[in-house]
Amino acid sequence: MDMLMADDAWRHTHLGRLLGHAQRQFDARVRALMVEDAAAPLALSNLAERDKVSAAHIHITRHLAPEGDRLTDLAERAGMSKQAMADLVDQCEAWGLVQRLPDPWDRRAKRVLYTANGLEWRESFHRATAQAEAEFTAAVGQEAATVVRLALELYGAEQGRLA
Numbered sequence: 001m002d003m004l005m006a007d008d009a010w011r012h013t014h015l016g017r018l019l020g021h022a023q024r025q026f027d028a029r030v031r032a033l034m035v036e037d038a039a040a041p042l043a044l045s046n047l048a049e050r051d052k053v054s055a056a057h058i059h060i061t062r063h064l065a066p067e068g069d070r071l072t073d074l075a076e077r078a079g080m081s082k083q084a085m086a087d088l089v090d091q092c093e094a095w096g097l098v099q100r101l102p103d104p105w106d107r108r109a110k111r112v113l114y115t116a117n118g119l120e121w122r123e124s125f126h127r128a129t130a131q132a133e134a135e136f137t138a139a140v141g142q143e144a145a146t147v148v149r150l151a152l153e154l155y156g157a158e159q160g161r162l163a
Contacts, residue, residue, distance in 0.1 A: 033128035040124035060092050061125045068113035
């Protein structure tokens with residue numbers, strides 16, 4: 001039995017688990033910084049403070065271009081199904097973060113665009129991400145932070161080629 005337990009330690013130390021834990025910690029810090037950001041839209045900060053903003057909502061901020069996107073393009077870039085992204089956009093639209101407007105190049109399609117509050121939210125996300133990255137660098141040192149960034153960029157690019 002002791003041998004089985006020793007062999008089971010990998011479940012807690014494999015790279016995927018470590019990356020997932022680090023991403024959750026990073027995202028939680030970004031949300032906390034956004035709550036503290038006086039320039040962020042108050043209603044959206046309040047949602048973040050009450051843990052209503054999840055990692056899925058951060059996908060909108062990470063993947064929606066400032067000039068807007070079609071829902072299908074946004075879903076593809078975020079690695080989500082079109083239906084899941086549509087549900088997420090519905091919620092963000094209700095919060096005043098985004099809006100749907102007719103696509104000027106395709107009358108059948110809609111474009112998802114930031115509202116004025118959404119653009120302020122996006123800037124708050126940018127500031128929070130920069131702060132969280134600076135905190136990471138301070139915690140692990142510049143050399144380690146650079147190695148982590150380069151390794152993750154390389155690994156992500158490699159995975160894209162293998163897919």
